[in-house]
Amino acid sequence: MAAETRQRVMAAVDSLHYVVNVHAKALSGRVAGPIALVMHDITGPSLAHVAAGVEQEAGSRGRLSLVCSTKGDTEREDDLVQLMREQHAAAVVLVGSTVTDDAYHRRMAGYAKALDSAGSRLVLCGRPPLPKGVPATVVDYDNRGGAFQATAHLLTAGHRRVLFLGGGRGFSSAEERHLGYQDALRAHGMPYAEELDTTGDYTRKSGYLRTREALRAGVEFTAVFAGSDVVGLGALAALREAGLRVPHDVSLVGFDDVPFAADLTPALTTVRVPYEELGRTAVRLALDREVGFASDNHVVLGTQLVIRDSVRTAS
Secondary structure (H helix, E strand, O other): OOHHHHHHHHHHHHHHOOOOOHHHHHHOOOOOOOEEEEEOOOOOHHHHHHHHHHHHHHHHOOOOEEEEEOOOOHHHHHHHHHHHHHOOOOEEEEEOOOEOOHHHHHHHHHHHHHHHHOOOEEEEEOOOOOOOOOOEEEEEEOHHHHHHHHHHHHHHOOOOOEEEEOOOOOEHHHHHHHHHHHHHHHHOOOOOOHHHEEOOOOOHHHHHHHHHHHHHOOOOOOEEEEOOHHHHHHHHHHHHHOOOOOOOOOEEEOOEOOHHHHHOOOOOEEEEOOHHHHHHHHHHHHHHHHOOOOOOOEEEEOOEEEOOOOOOOOO
């Protein structure tokens, strides 16, 4: 159009504070869909780092990222996935461990097919793969290998009785970490002791209560493997309350390597999970597929044992 006409139009845009109707623009295919991140709880230190990775990768590719929480409510998760489908999201990334029963698999298959029909992609982050043929991408990390490294580190240091503060039975990440703990016991020829194998929530309170209960029950152990750093924080409090020093009296290993782990006294030996890289990889795989690049449907990232000051050789 003529320059004068354009100036008049833009002056009207400014004076009316006009904005483009993104929904209409999305229908025309002229706007890039956002990346939606759906998680149980946005306040958890590890999941917050996944969100950071998603936002970084989405931003670097010119995409808006949306973060939503479900508080474990499957109906809210259903509603959010449908809303993101209506919003033409490029991908919906579901984060966090879950109970992987038949009902879960049916629900995820439904999400994947509904999103695929709308040109979107379901990405499961930190969750196990779905049955073959389901149109979804999985980005996971090596829970089992990390738990093996943590337990083996304690056994190699001469500890023969390791109290395991695992997660809830049935949850995917907790089950894998439990298997890693058992693998290490077998690899080092150590007998399994039921009284040393505990389950509970990945919370500070749970770590504190389970450690205190083991001490009061007279369970003998010289080391603790906490299924998460937050659980380890509770275990540390219970040990100190009982007059035990870490690592002089009891050694302690965590899992996750959340930011505060290095700042504890003593600094916590733990398993590092690449949470930000999980988020970045989830977005990268989804958007690469969107533009027709070949992508893996299942990627497993490695974990790494970070040795600090909370483990001592058993006397």
